Amino acid sequence: MKPTGYMTIQRHILEGESQHPEATGEFSSLLTDLALAAKIISLEVNKAGLVDILGLTGNKNVHGEKVKKLDMFAHETLLKSMEYGGHFCVMASEEEQDIIHIPEQHQIGKYVLLFDPLDGSSNIDVNVSIGTIFSIYKRVSPDGQPGTLEDCLQKGTEQVAAGYVLYGSSTMMVYTTGEDVYGFTLDPAFGEFLLSHEKIQIPKKGNIYSLNEGNYKYWRPGLKRYIKYLQDVEDLNGQPYSARYIGSLVADIHRNLMYGGIFIYPADKRRPTGKLRLMYECNPMAMIVEAAGGRASDGMNRILEIQPESLHQSEPLYIGSEHDVTLVEKFLREEEELIRFTEEAKSQS
């Protein structure tokens, strides 16, 4: 149902409408800080296309300031916005190898933030939608002291919130605290994110599959069989599935969240553990899609149940409509059974 009126993110949390256990002033303030960072990044992303037109040279802009790569700009914007708020004890970013401590002059909070500041940034040069992804935990180490790597390496099930910002034809912020998924669209006229999508639910079955078919020759047999099945099967309208692949995780998953379908970034012969990062890509997206009634798996196990071993580890990702993720798992299990059957037959011959 399309909401009416001007429901901002701040009001949405404070009025407790998101029914989340974190409905406290601190959590609202934390999300407000994230929304502010998103607005700043959105402004810069939308300007990026003008670099040549405005005569911004490779390194200096018209103010003589150093023009940063957009993903570094997004990274630094998020750090600056979060440090002042005093909500976090530690952070981690796709852009930094190690955990990021809160500067001494700032207050240390009880939350942990992991983020991909600008996912898909290589697409910005061709004006394709890109996104920011964030994942929030409560600290597990004692309050009042700097956060630790242990605070960051928690299972996805322990997330207290997750979300993304999609810099597309409009800028949207989508987040969940585990119960429902809400979407806010930025009104550039007065710089506020307004509630535009209430309690998003992903269709139980889609007719879109989304993966990079250029990697076909590296795929495992079960995945090859699954994709061929989708191209032959007829959906309720008598149509085979449609292939849609933007190559920007946030954009691909957002489309499937709205329309239904499955996004896949598998493990393959070139990438034995896949490409997408567990802590700040797979886990937050899995929390959102599950809260919207979908599923997220590594092909065999629930993404959110994976015990992290390192900050930047990657995992295979099969995510989207419940029916579609369950079906691809069947194809992959069948492949495992066929391999076992063949090996047993060989050992008996």
Ligand code: P6P
């Ligand atoms: P490929 C973008 O570089 C990204 O990290 C995700 O946003 C996207 O889903 C994926 O990589 C695309 O990877 O190998 O298909 O180009």
